[in-house]
Amino acid sequence: MTVATEILAEGKTKILRPGNQPDEVLVEYKDAATAFNGKKYAEIPGKGELNAKISGLLFQLLEASGIPTCFIGGGSRPTELVYKRLTMIPLEVVVRNYAYGSVVKRFNFDEGMPFHKPLVEFFHKTNDDPQITEDMILELNLVPTESVLESIKLLALQINELFVAYFSARGIRCADFKLEFGLDKNGHLLLGDELSPDNFRLRDQQTGAVLDKDVFRLDLADLAETYRTLLQRLEQPVAANAARKQMYQAEVLVHSRKNILNPESKAILEGVHTLGYGNVQALNAGKRFSVKIEADSLIEAEQQLKKLAETVLSNPVIEDYELRIKR
Amino acid sequence: MKFGVVVFPGSNCERDMSDAVKLHLKEEAVFLWHDDTDLQGVDCVLLPGGFSYGDYLRSGAIARFSPVMDSVRAFAEKGGPVLGICNGFQVLTEAHLLPGALMRNTSLKFQCNHVDLIVENNRSLFSNAYQAGQRIRLPIAHADGNYVADADVIQRLEDNHQVVFRYAEEVNGSVNRIAGICNEKGNVVGMMPHPERNLWPAAESHGANWNGDGRGVFDSILKAGLQALK
Numbered sequence: 001m002t003v004a005t006e007i008l009a010e011g012k013t014k015i016l017r018p019g020n021q022p023d024e025v026l027v028e029y030k031d032a033a034t035a036f037n038g039k040k041y042a043e044i045p046g047k048g049e050l051n052a053k054i055s056g057l058l059f060q061l062l063e064a065s066g067i068p069t070c071f072i073g074g075g076s077r078p079t080e081l082v083y084k085r086l087t088m089i090p091l092e093v094v095v096r097n098y099a100y101g102s103v104v105k106r107f108n109f110d111e112g113m114p115f116h117k118p119l120v121e122f123f124h125k126t127n128d129d130p131q132i133t134e135d136m137i138l139e140l141n142l143v144p145t146e147s148v149l150e151s152i153k154l155l156a157l158q159i160n161e162l163f164v165a166y167f168s169a170r171g172i173r174c175a176d177f178k179l180e181f182g183l184d185k186n187g188h189l190l191l192g193d194e195l196s197p198d199n200f201r202l203r204d205q206q207t208g209a210v211l212d213k214d215v216f217r218l219d220l221a222d223l224a225e226t227y228r229t230l231l232q233r234l235e236q237p238v239a240a241n242a243a244r245k246q247m248y249q250a251e252v253l254v255h256s257r258k259n260i261l262n263p264e265s266k267a268i269l270e271g272v273h274t275l276g277y278g279n280v281q282a283l284n285a286g287k288r289f290s291v292k293i294e295a296d297s298l299i300e301a302e303q304q305l306k307k308l309a310e311t312v313l314s315n316p317v318i319e320d321y322e323l324r325i326k327r
Numbered sequence: 328m329k330f331g332v333v334v335f336p337g338s339n340c341e342r343d344m345s346d347a348v349k350l351h352l353k354e355e356a357v358f359l360w361h362d363d364t365d366l367q368g369v370d371c372v373l374l375p376g377g378f379s380y381g382d383y384l385r386s387g388a389i390a391r392f393s394p395v396m397d398s399v400r401a402f403a404e405k406g407g408p409v410l411g412i413c414n415g416f417q418v419l420t421e422a423h424l425l426p427g428a429l430m431r432n433t434s435l436k437f438q439c440n441h442v443d444l445i446v447e448n449n450r451s452l453f454s455n456a457y458q459a460g461q462r463i464r465l466p467i468a469h470a471d472g473n474y475v476a477d478a479d480v481i482q483r484l485e486d487n488h489q490v491v492f493r494y495a496e497e498v499n500g501s502v503n504r505i506a507g508i509c510n511e512k513g514n515v516v517g518m519m520p521h522p523e524r525n526l527w528p529a530a531e532s533h534g535a536n537w538n539g540d541g542r543g544v545f546d547s548i549l550k551a552g553l554q555a556l557k
Contacts, residue, residue: 260475263431263500312392315385315421317428318475 012038013051013198023085023185026075029055029194035217037128042216042223048079050227051196056081057234058163058195065162066299067155069191070182086182086192090142091132092123093152095160098175100201100214106131112175117327118160120153125180144183151189152181154325158298159191167202169238172211175201197227243296250293250305253322254314255286289313301325328352328552331359331369333399333415335379335390340412340523344375347523347545354549361393371408371548372399374415376468376521386429386471387417396422408452408548409515413469416507416517425510425517426484427476433500437470443495444506444520446543448488451509453516456546462495463540465520472519474501474508484508492518518544 008016008025015028029048034041052074059071059081070083096119099109103121124132124142132142134149143149156179167174177200180193193199202211211230215221256262262285269283291308295301305323314321330348332341341358348356357367361379366372379390390396396418403409403424411419419425432438443464446457457463476484481502484490492507499519507518522541529537 260430261433263433263435263473266433267435312388313384315388315428317420317426317477318430 013048014194019082019085024072025083025085027052027081027083027194028075028077029079029081029196033198033213033216033223035213040217044216044224046224047227050224050231051194051198052079052081054197054227054231054234055195057231058166059191061166062159062162062191062195065297067159067162067191068188070184083192084184084190086184086190088180088182088192089148089152090125091137091152091180092125092129093156093179093181094121094123094176095119095156095179096121096176097160097164098173098201098203100175118157120156120327144187148183148189150324154298154302155181155189155191157327158302161298165241168205169241170233170236171205172233173203173205175203177201197230202230245294245296246301248293248295248298248301249326250291250301251324251326252289252291252305252309252313253286253324254289254309254319255284255321257318257320260318286319287313298325328354328370328549329368330354330356330371330373331366332356332373332375333359333361333395334375335361335377335393335418337379337381338375338377338414340376340414340521343521343523344373344412347526347541348373351526351542352545352549359395361390361395364394364398366395366398366402370552371410372402374399374409374411374418375523376413376415379414379418382414382471385417385421387414387419387421390414390418391421400424403510403515406512406514408551410453410544410548411515411517412521412523413467413472413519416519417471419515419517424515425508426480427474427508429471429519430473430475430500431471432469432473432498437468438472438499439466439468440498441466441525442498442506442520444492445495446491447493448491448509448513450488451491451513451516451547452551453509453544453547454491456543456550463543464525464536464538465522465541466524467498467520469499469519472499472501474505474519476502481505487511489513491516492520 006018012034013030013032017026019025029052031043031045031048033044033047056074059069062069063071070086072082075082096103099113104111122132123129137143163174181189182192184190197212200212210220215226216223265283265285268285272280293301309321309323332344334341345356348354383389417429420428441464443462446454446461449455449457449459489508490505491509494504494506506520509516522544525537525541526539528539
């Protein structure tokens, strides 16, 4: 086995090389640790291997739960993972359950305060990674369509549920984490990047001990030692928590398919014109269903709502539907 | 032959259907309740007109999920003859036993009238007593009779001669003036007009000369059924 030498890309903590298949890449996790946008830097022997292991573990967890990710498997070296090749979307997607880090400064939260519902925030991967609004993401064409952005938000929340349950079963509070997404050669949205403790804030539920890169940011403890202990905790078998039913709310919007003339819409539009609103160019009447659904997870809720929308609430011969699940 | 007339909450033509069987065909007819799954050994299933489940959601959409429909689907898949009239046709499309969908009439009106139809295909189980190309007159009474399907589905229906009845003139906006279709095997037929309401010649009433043109639909099934028994 020869190690590919060609480098496709190198970042602060990872090196990407061509994989054995044209649509695969080898991702080497480096021993480097950085913080404060690269202002703080250190080489920490063993970190690359630990991060590759933890990332692989968490990618497998998500894949097993039906989340589409770039992860294919382990590489030939312990610091290496094999990914599907993606065109990355230049966004950092941050999910927060508790207030830590930049959000504390920006909005004056008490550190460690729980949020009522998980928050999804976007940051633009450019100089200084500024926070970015959804309008600006669309304005800058950072995603191909608005529905991709909707999918990113829903996936981020679904992943958050999985992580919260997974870490909680191991006595760990998942306070926040960062995700990055990309599109494969078929344009499918997949989770990319890495799932190492570099990208998480994890706290011991009992002691509050820091189990993530904050130990390096704030010089609290030895990073490699912290990550090694974390990996051991993650690898230990635990009794799976019984799934807890949750109530989810959604809207299903049903309207006539394009190119299907809806006689009601046509009549309403004619009436609108008769009333003097000649400037109304188009009108499509539809139905809106407000749904409350109990499910084990957001993933299950989405699957069931899709099936409900496709088989009952809409008739695909003449209608399209839009599913909006509330946070 | 034994006929089963399915009764959904909101069906209102089930008596006309069973009368067509009993009085015209002189055969046995039983009612099949929507909540039952036992088809009582019938040889033919009839889905009557009406407003099943108040036409809530979409016409025929909720009836499709009735327990009896699982049995009707199994019966149809084994080649059993199934006829859906008006709301029954809507139920058959929602249940995907027939392709396409029935949308609101382009007039937006509930159209209660008599119309002329052309028998396009006289080889289905419910049209073989007619001559091909025969012009017949039947009543209609519907708000959602505007037949719609994707262009390729329409093409396939036309190519396979699955259009059984066509309106002689434009009525409700249906693509290609389609009034009734059958599945590929020809054992499942859906139609918007009501043959069971024109079985006996009668003096002119409501502006129409009722001439018994609807008999052919019921005679067809008996003819086909008797042949099968021979």
